[in-house]
Amino acid sequence: MKLIRGLMAAAVGGLIMANPVQAQGARGAISGRVIDSTSQLPMQSVTVTIEGTQRGAITRVDGGFQLADLPAGTARLRVTRIGYTPQVRDVAVVPGQTANVRFTMQSVAANLGAVVVTGYGSQRREAVTGSVATINAEEANVGVIANPTALLAGRAAGVNVTLNSGEPGAGAQIRIRGGTSISASNDPLYVIDGVPLQNNESEARGFGIGGSPALGRNPLNAINPSDIATVTVLKDAAATAIYGSRGANGVVLIETKKGRGGSATMEYETFIAGSRAANSLEFLDGNQYRAFIQSQIAKGTLPASRLTSQGNANTDWEKETQRTGYSQNHNLAFAGGNQSTTFRASLNLLDQQGVVISNGFQRLQARLNGNHEALNGRLRIGLNLSSSRIDNDYLPFENTGGFEGGVFQNNAVFNPTRPVFVIDPVTKAQQYYEIGLGRQSVRNPVALARQTIDEGNTLRTLANITSSLQIFPSLIAQLNVGTDRSNGQRNVYLPKGGSVGSEFGGLAQQAQRSLSNQTLQSLLTWSPTVGNDAEFDIVGGYEYTDFDNTDFSAQTRSFTTDAFTFNNLGAGAQPQIPQSYQEQSRLVSFFTRANVGYKNRYFVTGVLRRDGSSRFGDANKWAVFPAISGSWLISDESFGKSLPFSQLKLRVGYGLQGNQAVGPYQSLASLAPDGGARYVFGNNVFTGIVPNQNPNPLLKWEQSAQSNIAFDYGIANGRFSGSLEYYNKKTTDLLLTVPISQTGSAFVATQLQNIGAVQNRGLEFSLDARMYERAGKGLNLTSGLVLSVERNKVLNLGPADFIETGGVSGQGQSGVNAQRIIPGQPIGTFYGFEFAGFNTAGAQEFNTYTVTRDAKGKETSRVLKGKSTSPNADDKVIIGNANPTFSLGLRSNATWKGFDASWLWRAEQGRDVFNNTALVYATKANVTQDKNFLASALSSPESLTEPSQYSSRYVENGSFVRLQNVTVGYSFNLPRTARPVRLYVSGDNLLLFTPYTGYDPEVFIDAGLASRGMDYLSYPRARTFTSGFRIQF
Template sequence: MQKFTHLLMPAALALSLSAHAQTRQVTGTVLSATDKSPLPGVSVIIKGTSTGTSTDPNGKFTLPLAAADNDAVLVFSFIGFEPTEVRVAGRSAIDGVQLKEKATGLDEVVVVGYGTQRKRDLTGAVASISAEQVAETPIARADQILQGRVSGVQVTQTNSEPGGNVSIRIRGTNSINTGNEPLFVVDGFPGAGDLNSINPSDIESVEILKDASATAIYGSRGANGVVLITTKKGKAGSNNINFEAYTGVQMVRNKYELMNAREFAEYLNDVREQGNENSSSPLPLPYTQEQIDALGEGTDWQDEILRPARMSNYQLSFNGGNEGTRYNLSFNYFDQQGIILNSGFQRGTVRLNLDRKISQKLSFSLSSQVAGTFEKRAFVNSSGGSNGGVLLDALRISPIIPVRDEFGQYTYSNTPLPYVEDVGNPVAYAEKAKDHRTTGRGLFNVAGNYEVLKGLTLRVTAGLDYRTIQADVFRPNDIFLGRLNNGSGSRSETNRYSWLNENTLTYDTKINENNALNVVGGLTFQQFYGNDFSASANNFFTNTLGSDNLALGANILTPNSGRYTNTLASYFGRVNYRLFEKYLFTFTMRADGSSRFGKNNKWGYFPSAAFAYRLIDEPFMKNLTALSDLKLRVGYGVTGNQEISNYQSLARYDVGSYASGSNRLVGLVPLNIVNPDLRWETTAASNVGIDVAFLQNRIYVTADAYYKKTTDLLLRVSTPRTTGYNDIYLNAGSVQNKGLEFALNTTNLNGEKFNWNTNLNVSLNRNKVLDLNGEYERYVGASSSSLFVGSGLGQTSVLRVGEPIGSFYGYEFDGIWQSTEEIQASGTRTVVRPGDPRYRDLNGDGAITALDRTIIGQAQPQFIYGVTNNFKYGGFNLSVFVQGVQGTDVLNLNRYELESGLTSTNKLKSVVNRWTPTNTDTNIPRAGSTIRRSTGIVNDVLEDGSFVRLKTVTLGYTVPKFSKVVKSASVYITAQNLVTWTKYSGYDPEVNSFGSDNLSLNTDYNAFPSTRTFIAGLKLGF
């Protein structure tokens, strides 16, 4: 044993000497960057490890460091200061590390129109979404960032198809016949509204200007609010490479429960029996009982066209620079399949943002992006007997017929005729018909800044937004869709571009300790151009080349082409004055001249003023230690809306032609009456707000009340037939919006290991039509679409003075007629039978006519809200986002078709419980009843569209450092649209088949189903 001990002692000594040789100490001091005083208690940790120490009362630290970690990075962190990283680089002493005080929420700088401001100095209603919030959720479109995150902003996914649009309303609907979408400004370029080509991963922050005092700087385009998007820029001091990738799967969230094959056969027999009762030439029943007994479930057409669909995103960026040059270069590829067969969206982007400081006075910046998108659309509206398309025909076609026949070919159309509607095979539509769209876009904005005098800066920008859109549509002649014209094809190309020049002077000075002044003045000029061309043909003898060679169509149709331009010139100025750091004043004026308006009203003027009082800075507030901020705000301003098509004030002509023998004579047809007085809509808005914070800003509350009145509406007004025209744009009518907004941000727990914060927002808006050029009401709505021509649907909404836009208009359901005796006793003059639906005779004339219609529901919600909870524990982070809409109605026209529309199409499973003489306890009409379809919409197809949605859940983990090359690594999983609590029976309550159409809100007809999505992702930093 002694011998063994003697052998161990030299070995232990050698290991000790080796360890000592491999370990050394790094010392240093940490100071405050503000006053250079030492900071005690600062945490100093080797990045990616748990090894660390803290500074002593003199700000000094000593940290053991292995020799192998000569290139280690030290992380310095301290409460109230921004974390700082320093690379050791072989040094043994690191003295004078300076920590900057962390900007509080009030000192954060936010982007406003033509400048920036501290949050504490804002006088208007401005909301901000940070880079951290942007990064929380993988999204397909940049405007989806706003959904449920900001009070006063309602974002509706009007079309869930990949590449589909969203509709955004900021503080309600101002207009009737013009646009209600906000103005989007991307890196200072106004009017960059096509956000499909903007890569969300490139976004640094989003600011939403909501009230007139904030938006008046954009004048004639500010009435609907302004969304400012700032993309990522380089940061001096480091060079970083970042890579992110995620992939996921989408699945349909909900399906309609339809009749199976046996139930549909029984239904068709029932319809035929009902029809034979009053027919002089009865038809035999389509199916015998033996045939019905042999049928099973049949074809589930929803399952045939819907599929789990993948989506993926790849982002590579290079970011960094020094004091002279900063850069951010990114590459992105996004690919999303649609859950309907043969649909999808792809986007590729390259972005370069560059900042170059030439001298102390002169600097330049470049914001640029080149993007390409490709859409494969599933919404091929079919011709002939079907007014639907892939989705709607999948709901209506018979479940009895198979997808393919005994020869393996697609079944051509519905059978058996004439008992069923003559529609085609929707799987054949999806697989063989083509509707593609390719878009290329370049967005460039170059700016030069020159400091003329101390505090006085001249900024000159030049920008270009260029878009080219190519559409390619083909309907082959071997499917039902192309049968009427033996196949058809079309090609079109649209080019849109605008160029921008802005020239601003900014004077920013602190006059003395108590007075500060910021003045901005500018001149801008923006011009828009466009041209279109399209060609089409039909009667193809072969489908081989599709629309690639339209000459293969025997019938070449007349081509179309067009060109337009419009110009906007503006002068503007803004003064921000700060007195004693607590009295804040803002005055704005903008003058806009537009070529869109009449020669007598080319120019419009848009002033605003706002005042804020930082009450917290008064001496008598100092004793209220629980209160950390209190600011009162009031503002008033006038903004405009010019979103109508070009040349509406001028005499316009269209091509007219007619045949004379074998010749086609072409001429011009006047389109409209000249209106030299046409001008902007004008929205005058007032806002009162309060910002209050408690417990060192751990609880921060913002509340606003607003009132808006839009006058001189750009309203389409009917003209007498003697004029030869149908209508004209006039400045007439008015609309009112008023509402309340509330936002709450709380830091619930802020420990060393565990953090929890909550963001809550609630908004309510009340809309009212005040005037319609002297009219009391107008009937509008979905029937204006070609989908409903000849359907008997009638108008679905009403514009009525005193009521909100989006008022559904129809009949009130009153049960089912049960017997002939009941019908006779009622005295009704309407021809009905037992089993037909009964409607309320509101005017008491004994007949159901258009005079019995009334307002049956509202598309405008009572209130909207969103709640986000963020949790962090160690390397784990969890984000849970809940979105809600309450008190809104949705017109379910899919149900209108599937429950009481054409009697010869498949129906909802609920129709199995239809009225029969032996089944009277039901609200479903008898088989064969056409009363509902021929009458119009009824409140029983108007459903409660309220919902609470677990919109996004993201769980992430930051991986401890494991490599000298990899600076950071994290992984995450995300679930989107995980659960939706709603009474709505359709695919999804958040829908509008008519996009941002103001007069057909909340209408569900043939809308692409929403999806539930699961995503896994990875982020790496080098």
């Protein structure tokens, strides 16, 4: 035994001593380059590993790599990159020499070959198991596009984009697979270059004149669409669960353009555009108004003095407040770098006038993206930095209104026989014509637009630093730090001599809003080599997000001069109580995702995320969101070869998502001053502080469980491709305010609780087709179609039978609601009286019913009884649905030699819109108050004294077909240079086919899901023509 142990020790020692000797004299190296088989360009970031070892490298910008100090013999190299077919090759290593090799990589065939950005990483298309839609920003960025949300319209199935108004920079409602929350936000999460953004308004709301001020501008206006490379929409739970409590409404991933190695390039693009209102509301002109009064005098319904009191003008107030809005845009971008460092810098200026006087939108933005590699490509550091200045000129118009109103309300009601200007008989100076100053139901809309100062500006900075270190060829560590900061200012001044400001002796208001979002992410990704047929990777991470928002506003009245406008609040004699607010919240997350693939045919993805949010009660601050999904490439099976598909893949998935989009402190008790709770202390009267919110330590997330099944298909070798998907999404634990029992002297009889459920089901279809390809003739035509069918249903509302929403605007409409949220019906259900025509006296009649109820008051039967001019509450029924039966987008692109053309059609069918504007202004009774009305009322048998009444009469068919954009361009190289130039012309909102009688069926007064489909005095949508060019150096 001793002899054996001695021989073994000698052998081992000999091997140990011999190894260094061999290393010194029997070592070689491998040097190589990787290129793309299609473009023949070098490929960066390709992983090259030696199988069976921990040795490896990542290709540089020039596609090159080097492996040194290799033992003699045969090394099996494995070359991989997402989106390309892996390659394996044996290379002989000769001592003292460097072997040169060249790899040509081919992308995975058909439309499965693209790289898809997913949460905290990317995958090749064929390995994706969730529901993901990718939009090419270069193709979608046509016409006047002010922000990223406009890139989505009509280009992704299941994604609905609706503008709040036609105002420049207006906010938009983005709904991915419909909305599910009644009181919390339904907006998706936006992630730019890996950093989640805040999607809150960066400027305070303005001063409402007789109603709520218009909805704010789009917070994403700070992002220049020309800097965007791709937009990826994550739709189902399998794709969004990695974002946990922020992914319930879908996720929009925005990747900006990056620099490339090689010689520096410069690109300049500019366009100019002109816009006019695409539609108008037909009100009576001066001649029609005088003729109507004369007819009523003949009938004896108006006194003769009403005619003699009219003016001699014929003023179209809508036309007087509108104009041709001109826009200009300038983009300048630089890009370049070397083998280790790349950069891209850009500068953007956008100036956009509104089609209504005295309002517009301007943006100045700078962006810098840079990447640096070190340690032979193992260490990578990236910087994404953008800073923007947004200037907004606001117009005083309202989303709700009553006695008083802004520009659009006065366009509707101001007497058309009155002039815009008059001459002062004493000073002989021209001045605006006004019926009176101060609190008035009618005001000169031109004066209101010109005299009111309402300005806003926002400074916003988005920045993140990314770093990754390849610890081993299969193990990468990442650290990302991001910030999103904005500071907004809103300044308002109503002149003391103006129609509104005179009521206050002049009014000045300043408001400031500061938003801050800090993010820290650390990730570890392991992608081991598990054989030729299998692939596996897993990512684990930690994320910390800090939210901090502050608001401050101050207002002063009664000025001696207008000279200071809003710049000297101390000059006002009547300072108001300042308002200030701060909210903070934190979100801590741990997450992991594993991807497994076998034979490039079977794929499974598992996700698990645990979130902790300070926004919820002590008992429910933490929640877990799991998801599981898989895919099967059926066309690669032996039996799949006989199917009529060149490509067929089945995807299934299920997961949980959360929604934490409620304000902080909702689970806590809160106090507030109450003017009704006053008390005397000494000789002074003080305002008391009383409870205004009950605590709920059990408050938790809204939670959605979503299942998804889909088929991705390709026909005729990928000439036709697309997907067909079905989803079922059930949201429970809705955040609703419900009545609770109170004892003693409690002030609040409600509490925010998790009660109720909503279900969304839908079908999505997409088709991409290469319609015509003739390389020899230079003619190519491609088309794309997206179709969405979504059904929403309220499952229960806890103790409530229904919730009334959608307040109706107009005089006499206080307390009237247009919609009800009812179990068994969709959110967005219009509920009211059924209009049944007019009686012989010109009064409105409505259907009435005999209703039977059980002992608990529940309705058991309803029978049509007849008609009445005075219906009661039992006569209200469902009269419409704001949700479309289906939505459609159709796009095409054509190229011929140097020419290119593209067009986009959008359509929604089966949706209803409540025309609140017609309710208020399509009544002849306005003339009794010396107000105008819509010309359509002339043909109505309605009597002069008939009041407005909300009913099905004003719930209109809002279906539409819209030619969204047409663009035609021509590309060529400048003579004697290789500098490419593209000239183009474009038209937006060129055609609209709709039975709706308002301005536009796609502009709504409320961004909330619970009041969708309501239109009241919306800012008109523009028709725009653009011409521009782009040149590269």
